[in-house]
Amino acid sequence: MTVSDSNNVVLGLRLSDTLIVLSGTMLSLYLLYLWLLPKPIPGIPYNKEATSKLFGDIESMVKYTSETQELYQWIIEQNIKLKSPIIQLFARPFRKPWVIVTDFQETRDVMLRRSKEFDRSPFWGEVSGSIIPDCHVHMPTNARFKRQRRWLxxxxxxxxxxxxxxxxxxxxxxxxxxxxxxxxxxxxxxxxxxxxxxxxxxxxxxxxxxxxxxxxxxxxxxxxxxxxxxxxxHLPEDPNAxxxxxxxxxxxxxxxxxxxxxxxxxxxxxxxxxxxxxxxxxxxxxxxxxxxxxxxxxxxxxxxxxxxxxxxxxxxxxxxxxxxxxxxxxxxxxxxxxxxxxxxxxxxxxxxxxxxxxxxxxxxxxxxxxxxxxxxxxxxxxxxxxxxxxxxxxxxxxxxxxxxxxxxxxxxxxxxxxxxxxxxxxxxxSALIRTALVDLQLLGHHIPKGTDVFFMGNGPSVSYPAFDIEDSLRSQTYHAAAAKENEKIxxxxxxxxxxxxxxxxxxxxxxxxxxxxxxxxxxxPLLTFGLGERGxxxxxxxxxxxxxxxxxxxxxxxxxxxxxxxxxxxxxxxxxxxxxxxxxxxxxxxx
Ligand code: HEM
CATH class of the missing domain: 1.10.630.10 (Cytochrome P450)
Structure with missing residues (x-):
């Protein structure tokens, strides 16, 4: 083998190495991209186009809120568009989807009877918690929360x-x-x-x-x-101004x-x-x-x-x-x-x-x-x-x-x-936000532990016609209470x-x-004050x-x-x- 032959071999090796490294990098980046794409919770309706974008529903959310200044109306419009009292939205990049519920009966059941499965979400703490970090409003319902509540x-x-x-x-x-x-x-x-x-x-x-x-x-x-x-x-000429x-x-x-x-x-x-x-x-x-x-x-x-x-x-x-x-x-x-x-x-x-x-x-x-x-x-x-x-x-x-x-x-x-x-x-x-403390069932769907669930007070069943929900999809606590409750809403x-x-x-x-x-x-139905212990x-x-x-x-x-x-x-x-x-x-x- 001549020197130029061996150079060619080395060059060939280097080229193939580079190609391997390049394709490996591309593949890793692609896999990372796939891994970072929003992951829907199986069975819960969502905007299909959002799952092919790294930022999920954010583009649509930001467009709507910058045009109108309203976030909660955009949220419930997604339920109405997807024709479901429970949907999921990808509104925080690289994190679990938000689950959105627009049904008073289900919200009431969760707020009054399912406190072992749901608690105050860290959502508001992230938005403004650094203003009042030691205030009970952001805390989970633990001993510290109860102790601080005694002051009030x-x-x-x-x-x-x-x-x-x-x-x-x-x-x-x-x-x-x-x-x-x-x-x-x-x-x-x-x-x-x-x-x-x-x-x-x-x-x-x-x-x-x-x-x-x-x-x-x-x-x-x-x-x-x-x-x-x-x-x-100064009074303007137009008396209506x-x-x-x-x-x-x-x-x-x-x-x-x-x-x-x-x-x-x-x-x-x-x-x-x-x-x-x-x-x-x-x-x-x-x-x-x-x-x-x-x-x-x-x-x-x-x-x-x-x-x-x-x-x-x-x-x-x-x-x-x-x-x-x-x-x-x-x-x-x-x-x-x-x-x-x-x-x-x-x-x-x-x-x-x-x-x-x-x-x-x-x-x-x-x-x-x-x-x-x-x-x-x-x-x-x-x-x-x-x-x-x-x-x-x-x-x-x-x-x-x-x-x-x-x-x-x-x-x-x-x-x-x-x-x-x-x-x-x-x-x-408009939104009562809770986090799932355990893997749980909500309206017939599996909700993984750590998911934030938004219970909306401005949507169907409070201000828009309610969705039809089969009773069989509701929780045991709902059925047990319905059997006993004499004061119905x-x-x-x-x-x-x-x-x-x-x-x-x-x-x-x-x-x-x-x-x-x-x-x-x-x-x-009325949800503007929330309900239950964390209302x-x-x-x-x-x-x-x-x-x-x-x-x-x-x-x-x-x-x-x-x-x-x-x-x-x-x-x-x-x-x-x-x-x-x-x-x-x-x-x-x-x-
Ligand atoms: C029209 C007036 C008001 C509305 C619509 C309102 C609404 C709400 C809502 C929706 C929550 C969260 C409930 C939940 O997540 O389930 C809340 C929490 C709270 N509100 Fe009000 N509120 C009002 C007035 C007040 C006033 C006057 C006070 C105090 C004097 C107050 C003190 C609190 C506190 C301390 C919490 C936190 C409760 C907790 O974390 O357990 N609110 N309020």
Missing amino acids: QGLMTPAFLHDVAASHIYDICLDLIELWDQKSRLTQGRPFAAADDVTYIALDAIWRIVFGAESSVSTTKNQLELYSSIQTV EVILPRAPCPPQIQSIITLEESGETSLKSPFPKIAHWFIRQTSGYRNAYNIKEKAISDELSKALRRREVVKSEKDRKVNSAIDDLLYRESLLAEKEGRAPQPLSRGIHDEILGLLIAAHDTAATAIIWGFKFLADHPDVQNKLRSDVRAAHATATNQKRLPTCQEIVYTTVHYRDAVIEEIIRCSHTE GRWDPEDMGLFQPERWLVTTTQEEDGGKIFNSTAG CYGRKMAYVEMKLFITLIVWNFELQKCPDAMSSYAAVDKLVHAPQYCFVKLRKLPA
């Missing part, structure tokens, strides 16, 4: 709700009335944007409930000062809470929520808000501790705020556990912030939706006003507002029905379930004093707040229909499902 134990008692929380909310609501009096004067009955007013008012309210009246920081008071110094504003009013600066503590909440919106819509939130946390705006919030809560804890020190015994103590009650509960817990109280722990700090966040955006959003529904349904608004005025006859005759206690302790069935219908139609919270009429119609919550009674109709909370902890407070706001606003103002361009029901999904358009056009009513 007193806040949903009738004593706290009716005597403490209600009176704070009432006072803050009077601020809103004053603010809207001023705005009506300046706008001369033309429409103006109202979302910020309600958002800040709700934050003022929960701030005062949590920290007490003497720690109140009010955005609304700043607004009032500003407007009382202004005689006129929005009047733009100036805004007073927001106190930094309040703004810090809003900035922290808003950071969750970006990560919610990102396929990589943890990474997205990490980037937000590096911004100076976020860091600044975080530091202001840290100082504000620490200062309030120190004040509350000083208040505790001056009182000699627990029986002399008067609870005027959530923070006082929380510290009292911590002292009880410490005594039970044989340790010194730790009032400045990260857990207590995060529970306080958790309360501010959980209570504020949700209640504000439901109230804003409520004002929209009432403006667009004058018949409902008129009946509500006349029932409320009749129920508070003494206040009506004396030409004064009903007092806080009068509102809280008077049952007005139609008002309860209106509030429940606002909550149902608002979809303020009704079903909505598919013909009108998409409409805002408070009458659906009323049933006929023989009691004449109730006008022949009483409120029935089991008239039909909304603040539901009772939310009702108190809605009752006070709705009563006082319809007592004082007629909410008139806004021009069509301002009345759209388009929404934006952030930590809540909020309206994109929120304007009011007011007519002041005589007392």
Whole structure:
């Protein structure tokens, strides 16, 4: 063999080696690609085209959410498109699919009876957990969760709700009335944007409930000062055009809470929520808000501790705020556990912030939706006003507002029905997300351990006609309960379930004093607060707040229909499902 022959052999070997390495690499990359492609759970419907894309359904999801700002509507539209109450979506790259369930009966069964198989999903923890890492809302239902919940134990008692929380909310609501009096004067009955007013008012309210009246920081008071110094504003020629009013600066503590909440919106819509939130946390705006919030809560804890020190015994103590009650509960817990109280722990700090966040955006959003529904349904608004005025006859005759206690302790069935219908139609919270703790069966399908299941409160069976589901596909717990349950939840009429119609919550009674109709909370499906042990902890407070706001606003103002361009029901999904358009056009009513 000559030198050139042997060179050729070497070259040949090198070439074939390179080819082998190349084809090996290509094959490995192809196998990796196949391995990374979305893997459907057998038997559960899905969008077929999504399984041939590395990013699954993400492209379609991102396109929809960037066009509309709505995520949850896209989700339930997939169930409707695939014609199934249970589907799967590939919305997180290289991870298990999300399973989506749109059926009230199944959701109720899981939330109330299958807590050994399902628990709080890490989903919200990934979206916004770094804002309140030590708050119970993200925790699985374990001993730590139960222990932290004890700190909040007193806040949903009738004593706290009716005597403490209600009176704070009432006072803050009077601020809103004053603010809207001023705005009506300046706008001369033309429409103006109202979302910020309600958002800040709700934050003022929960701030005062949590920290007490003497720690109140009010955005609304700043607004009032500003407007009382202004005689006129520019009114557009078109009487239907929005009047733009100036805004007073927001106190930094309040703004810090809003900035922290808003950071969750970006990560919610990102396929990589943890990474997205990490980037937000590096911004100076976020860091600044975080530091202001840290100082504000620490200062309030120190004040509350000083208040505790001056009182000699627990029986002399008067609870005027959530923070006082929380510290009292911590002292009880410490005594039970044989340790010194730790009032400045990260857990207590995060529970306080958790309360501010959980209570504020949700209640504000439901109230804003409520004002929209009432403006667009004058018949409902008129009946509500006349029932409320009749129920508070003494206040009506004396030409004064009903007092806080009068509102809280008077049952007005139609008002309860209106509030429940606002909550149902608002979809303020649309998804109850649980993780499968074990391999399990759901609606006849195998769900692997670790799968996130979204139980939707805005879709079929709540707002759209329910899918037909064979009883045999339902769980043993469902059948066992169905056999015993004497209190059944009704079903909505598919013909009108998409409409805002408070009458659906009323049933006929023989009691004449109730006008022949009483409120029935089991008239039909509602999932906006969730259900069961991990359902909304603040539901009772939310009702108190809605009752006070709705009563006082319809007592004082007629909410008139806004021009069509301002009345759209388009929404934006952030930590809540909020309206994109929120304007009011007011007519002041005589007392
Ligand atoms: C209209 C107003 C409100 C709505 C629609 C609402 C809705 C919800 C929903 C859907 C959940 C999750 C339920 C689940 O996953 O099953 C939740 C949880 C929670 N809510 Fe509300 N909420 C409202 C007002 C409030 C208020 C006023 C407070 C506090 C005072 C509050 C405190 C909480 C807490 C602490 C949790 C976490 C419960 C847990 O993890 O076990 N919420 N809320």
